[in-house]
Amino acid sequence: MGIKKWDPENSQKHAGMNHALDGIKKWDPENSQFWESEGKRIAQRNLWISIPALFLAFIVWQIWSIVAVKLNDAGFHFTSSQLFTLAALPGLVGATLRIFFTFMPGIFGGKNWTVISTAALLLPAVGIGFAVQNTETSFTTMAILAALCGIGGGNFSSSMANISFFFPKKLKGTANGLNAGIGNLGVSAVQFITPLVITTGAFAGIFGSSHLLKTGKEVWVQNAAFVWVVPIVILMICAALGMDNLPNAKQSFKEQAIIFKNKHTWIMSWLYTMCFGSFIGYAAAFPLLIKAEFPEVNALQLAFLGPLVGAAVRPVGGWIADKIGGAKVTFWDIIIMIAATTGVIYFLNEKNFTGFLIMFLILFFTTGIANGATFRMIPIIFEPKQAAPVLGFTAAIAAYGAFFIPKVFSWSLSISNSANLALYLFIAYYVISLGVCWFYYSRKNAEMKC
Template sequence: MSAVLEKPEQKPAARSGRWIDHWEPENPEFWEKSGKKVARKNLIFSILAENLGFSVWVLMSIVVVSLGSVGFKFTIGQQFWLLIVPNLVGATLRVPYTFAVPKFGGRVWTTISAGLLLIPCALLIYAVTTPGTPYWFFLLTSAAMGLGGGNFSSSMANISFFYPEGKKGLALGLNAAGGNLGVAITQLVVPIVITIGTGINLAYAAVIWMPFIVLATACAWFFMDSLTQAKPDGQSYKLALSNKHTWVMSFLYIGTFGSFIGYSFAFPSLIKISFVDYKGWVALAFLGALIGSVARPLGGWLSDRIGGAKVTLVTFVGLGLGTVGVMLSVDVKSFPLFFGSFIALFVLAGVGNGSTYRMIPAIYSAQTDDIKSAKRQAAAVVGIAGAIGALGGVLVNLVFKFSLEGSKTLTPALIAILFFYGACVVTTWWFYLRSRVFARVPSLAYAGV
């Protein structure tokens, strides 16, 4: 650590804790001698905390499927609102969570955000063990689960400062994938845990995470570090907000991450509602989130080599084809085609998550020679795009809700989603792959966009 820390008197005033003042990841000698080890350590504990954030965030996706079995009879519309609310809260929290990193430091904020996950767990235990719990309390519990959704932006913004530009794609891909895996872990473990003993014990769905939350909180406090240069300051946010690429990338992230998280919340319920004879397959819904999470670093890795825009374009074309597959499965009542098409959607959304996030630092680095400013703007965009992208999950579940309530089928929702993917294809090509764009800003192609 001595090779990384400056002298105590050079630390920022009124600061305490594990702060690192001197950080040069772009310096090969510094990186190999001490930077890589410190960055890897912070990445590991960031993944642990973020993984639990996702686990708690999507907890209701499994709980809602079993509520009827323990005496809580809610309509399809009410059930989907229990899926929409945590998505909405998580998306909203992503911007302030990004601001929290420069305010408190990555170490302290990871500790706080991990500890807050105990709140929704406690609320869920009360809700499912108290007879006659009103619907509004379940909505409150779902909203509290949204706390886990904010962790992503603060974690990604924090880790982005630890790694050099050439290794950022894989590092952010691993960080995000480790977090996204929380969805798969929840959807794999919770259906098993709640059946331990006699009947269905939904309280176990919350109890199981509490020791791990305490562990992640302690690890963040005792082992993580904060970088004094990790400051996406107000000026950086102003520059980011006035940059058209911030909004373009936010739109594209709705299509990638919005798809991943939206499908993750909805998939178990869609299986139960659309294919009643196959409701036992809900236990395998975790495969979608699992494979999609594993695919995320692949998207970052491919983008480092062939360019994020190319990977993103192909991803959206594939998402469109996958959506057509789901439409056909609903029309011909083929569950294998339905399940397989959704797995493909998860894989492609995961790859797209990695490629779009890799595009962000490349775009801002290509627009200025000021490396620090570019990194701070990119960190700001991580929070903005992360929040807007997560709202895509809200939209996905809303269109499913209205489609099932109105026409009793998924087809109208899938048609709307297909048109959206088409718009994403056109947007990606228009802004990042047209030859005249590269003629005007040639560095974009070189930067890995």
């Protein structure tokens, strides 16, 4: 048997062996020869592992939007304020963690941090599964678990910062759109799947018994968390075996912090909050708003529709932006957002649920398109090593919409018994965003055409 052939002069063979042993030595996606011969394959492999990992992160982040609604039905005795806090905590913690997670791929390596951050999702998934089985579990314990779900929200920034490095500028919009868009579908998935799995005894006899509702129906609230444990473990292993750390992506926090001195970091944070902040905030508020304004409608049956539409079209927004420019797409998209929000107000006043639903779905559609388009703008405005942390930081700021938009709706309903005031404030924000986008990025002599 033994060695059949030995060719120490074959440098190509040795380069391949060194790559296998020591990882990627060089990364230059703008070099078309490198991209077609090697880079494209590696980038796509990392993207298609990153996408389901981010999908699961969004599921864990938003799991309390459904679990909190079911707790008291299952025998807990939390106040409405406590339940709202449980639903809001993942948004607050997730948005804050995004600020820090933004810089982690540059410090630890994209593959390494994906493994760590995906594994961390097991903490709330397993914890919630056991905690909800005991109706004596304290609110403090539940609040800690809700806060841990913020890890899922934080993962978005590190995921986007990592994937941004892999693709050439001409494909960043599409790649970022696919990563974020399919990842965002986790919001819709958890709102659709959770009501189904908690009514089946998938883990009965293994991970606890059922709760008996007042109606006499059995529910297994723990399934809402346990059903995601195996997928999380699988994705953690896939990331460990199939992803890569890029050699030129490593940089210290100090090197990345230069983004805070660039005014476009803050301008793009404003614009991304306009679209993603709206998407995630409306996703959190949509069922509550339906219940408040149209109490005769079953809000939980329709809650997943908005996030589904917004997430599904995000890759389309990135793809169109790759073709005609992110600023142009964003500018015209904001105009439609203003029109759709005006339509929501009109049909609310008319008490026409069909019109309200259609206008809101159009609004979700526009948030998705703008999400993809604005993330296409960032890699054009910033050089690669700045673009990655800017993507993460803008995502961090925008994520606070998950908390503030529901709060603004709640405030509007409390003082006027109507959501109109909140919607007028959102229109004002969109009008300002339209002016900002036009002045800095889309007009003829704009400072930074993109």
